[in-house]
Amino acid sequence: MPVIAVLALDGVPGHELTGPGMCFGTAARLHPHVAYELRYCTAPGFRGTGAPAPFAIDTPWDLDGLADADTVLLPGHAAFRDEPDPGVTDALRAAADRGVRIGAFGTGTFTLAATGLLDGRRAATGRQYAAEMARRHPLIDVDPEGAVVDADPFHSASGVLGGLDLCLHLITLDHGTPVAIETERQVFMQLHEPADAEETTGPAAPPAGTRHSLRPTIRWLEAHLGHPLTLSDIADHAGLTVRGLNRRFRAETGLSPLQYLLRVRVQAAQRLLERGDEAVERIAVRTGFGTPANLRHHFQHHTGTGPRVYRTAFRSLVATLTWAEGKNAEAAEPEGPGGTDGGRT
Template sequence: MTDEKWFPPMPVIAVLALDGVPGHHLTVPGLVFGTACREHPDVTYEVRMCAPEGRVKTAAPAPLGVAPPYGLDGLSSAEVILIPTHGVHRAEPPPAVRAALHAAADRGSRIAAVGTGTFTLAATGLLDGRCATTSWRYREELAARHPRVTVDPLGTVVEDGPFLTAAGVFGGMDVCLHVLARDHGRQVAGETSRELITPLHPYADDVRDTIARELAESAGLEPILAWMRSRLHTALTLTDVATHARTSPSSLTRRFRAHTGLAPLQYLLRIRLLEAQRLLEETDVPVEQVATNTGFTSPAVLRRHFRDLTGTTPRDYRRNHRARSG
């Protein structure tokens, strides 16, 4: 007899790092699952960093040589394998990577890919006949390179069987929170998201930067995007926007989805919310007036959409922001 307690092994999240991975994509899984474990004692995970050849080079502008503690053997007991975005997505995955991912799928592991990581997963054939997504600027290329994959033009996180794919700057966090919600429920995932986003809140600034890049890169859409931003306080319909753009609603929607990954009114909602965040951070305008200035029909409507974005209310967001700013 022994008095030692037996503890079941922790679920393993294995991050498959490939050359050209942005550094923050390597740290997000540990941040999300580590936060969940810290805040919820019944949540346990082990996050492993794995590289096929023992070393990986991160993306510019400050590339680093990283030597993860695990090779492909680290994938062998993983319940979830995460393939972050990376810079060698147009190359065929090495045979050992292909074999490891097939073995994981055969034993029932979940496999998630973020951004250009979807190309690597698709190249294994595991996504054939399934739906997937990637960052908006690569969706047409993904569809052309892998015609057996149905590319979702709007998905942030697409789940098809044991496979998860995600788009956008925050795709890694989205996928990790999705896994967390599947394993431990939406409440745990929501509380973890608020713990990550509300106190630190790099989210708004990063999304604003993304919007600015989209404005610069969305060929032919700059005038209509600028027009929409100048009229956030007014009620705009899809027909209004299409009329100003001198095109049909269906043609406008196709162009928006191709260049921004969003439908016109989805894009409008996003920039309304970002402007509301700016007003809450930089002005003393009452919340009721913030709602009016950004085109929401009532403070309650603003509050609902704002909570979906940030996990908190406009008033709490302003109070927390000012407390952090000192």
């Protein structure tokens, strides 16, 4: 069973610490073939979490818990501008030397950057801290938007909602898009289960390299969502008959081709609603639904709410958590010219 070690430094925002547990736990609960061991490991000096809901944790794991982990996750924390504890730096570098996958989100990327492991790579942090990271670590190509950055074996993203995007990205790499889609629905909005149980719990897309895999066709399909794709179009790309395509999609994803296409279109609409201000009419066209009415119908069926309500709820939740995260960071801001720079020398 893959081991994911979440490294908690003092003052980690509570939602960033609990988010990975919700995400990976939900994926395992919904899909019997998905399994993770999640460890919460505390760093030297850890006392408890920060805003928005401070709490203490009791865990048997410290930095030694990283020694045999397959993935290490580094959330943000209050003193992210300070030089990391030498034990933290050594543990992260040792993990990198073993080829362990390391993910950082929010201000946790500052700590990973201070180890030198991100030099010459692209990385992301909380959007409000991107310019500061670029100044402190000029050898890192900082993504100003905070989107998920895959610089294998290092992965980084913005920290709002506990690194949800990063966790979903890792789940996609491990178990495929269908598992990530269903996990996102259940974790983020706690929405209704779809009526079709097979759609919910069907197996994920196969790992890369599987013989006769549909993965190239799936990537092509996901890149052409705005086109009026038909079963024949998808079958032609895969070099299969329509009957063979249906059989292979069921075997590899647990969904029919059109069910899979619909799921991915809904997920794309969610992303556009979350990250931009485009009109619903434009989103309907971009995601292949064509009309707002068609988008609303399928969006309601798959998420339990309408596109505009979804956007409003998402913005409200993000605003609340971003405010709390910002207040926590302000409290840790060093005062006066004598404050610690935290940059690596």
